[in-house]
Amino acid sequence: xxxxxxxxxxxxxxxxxxxxxxxxxxxxxxxxxxxxxxxxxxxxxxxxxxxxxxxxxxxxxxxxxxxxxxxxxxxxxxxxxxxxxxxxxxxxxxxxxxxxxxxxxxxxxxxxxxxxxxxxxxxxxxxxxxxxxxxxxxxxxxxxxxxxxxxxxxxxxxxxxxxxxxxxxxxxxxxxxxxxxxxxxxxxxxxxxxxxxxxxxxxxxxxxxxxxxxxxxxxxxxxxxxxxxxxxxxxxxxxxxxxx
Numbered sequence: 340x341x342x343x344x345x346x347x348x349x350x351x352x353x354x355x356x357x358x359x360x361x362x363x364x365x366x367x368x369x370x371x372x373x374x375x376x377x378x379x380x381x382x383x384x385x386x387x388x389x390x391x392x393x394x395x396x397x398x399x400x401x402x403x404x405x406x407x408x409x410x411x412x413x414x415x416x417x418x419x420x421x422x423x424x425x426x427x428x429x430x431x432x433x434x435x436x437x438x439x440x441x442x443x444x445x446x447x448x449x450x451x452x453x454x455x456x457x458x459x460x461x462x463x464x465x466x467x468x469x470x471x472x473x474x475x476x477x478x479x480x481x482x483x484x485x486x487x488x489x490x491x492x493x494x495x496x497x498x499x500x501x502x503x504x505x506x507x508x509x510x511x512x513x514x515x516x517x518x519x520x521x522x523x524x525x526x527x528x529x530x531x532x533x534x535x536x537x538x539x540x541x542x543x544x545x546x547x548x549x550x551x552x553x554x555x556x557x558x559x560x561x562x563x564x565x566x567x568x569x570x571x572x573x574x575x576x577x578x579x580x581x582x583x
Contacts, residue, residue, distance in 0.1 A: 343461060347372040349391035351382040351408075352423060353401050357446075361395060364450040368458065379403040386415040393457055398424040398435070406438040413439060417494065419460050419507050423448070436547035441508035442534065443544070459534060482517035484565060484578055487556045489517050498556060508533070509551045516552075516566065516576035525573040549574055 348370055350358050358375045365373055374389055376382040379402050385391070394412060398405040409420055421442040422435045435443045442456060480491035487498045491514050496505045505513070512533045524532070526545040534544070553560040566576050
């Protein structure tokens with residue numbers, strides 16, 4: 340069981356009232372290692388010093404964009420990055436995920452929802468008994484699917500023998516599919532099981548992460564052969580057909 344008091348959370352926002360409110364709510368939820376930054380420069384310095392596990396990242400900062408800052412923050416560990424922003428269009432959300440964000444919430448927001456999402460994220464990281472089949476190793480959490488292999492404990496994705504970088508939430512979604520091969524999951528089910536919060540109607544989050552998985556594991560992401568769309572139902576991960 341993860342001790343949430345050991346989880347390091349960085350709040351990057353130039354509005355003091357928001358930072359103070361989030362700190363108060365997160366402390367009440369049991370998180371104690373909380374850090375704040377108000378600019379991109381402060382955030383980078385903080386990340387290098389603390390290496391946070393979770394970053395709440397505003398997009399509009401005084402000295403730059405949180406979108407561009409996101410990839411730089413990933414140079415310090417592999418934090419779960421949740422964008423906080425007043426930009427609420429579908430295009431803005433998709434761009435946030437494309438730039439490496441794991442989750443996205445628009446202002447104004449309920450700070451209790453932020454705490455709930457973080458707690459759900461931590462639950463997703465708790466060890467789960469893997470589903471056994473002949474290609475999976477339940478004792479080690481290694482999942483082999485033809486051209487790619489997932490090592491859950493190490494947080495590694497290897498494609499054709501080469502390690503491929505994979506953002507934390509994308510990796511968690513891929514692990515979920517690996518543990519349940521051949522099973523179709525709807526977008527709502529995936530959001531509930533992987534993000535940990537039922538968010539009916541939130542299609543863009545899952546769709547962007549599905550695309551990011553395909554960009555890593557498929558030979559042709561536009562014509563997927565492994566992570567399939569089952570029209571009108573959802574998605575499922577299958578094994579490559581055996582060569583004749």
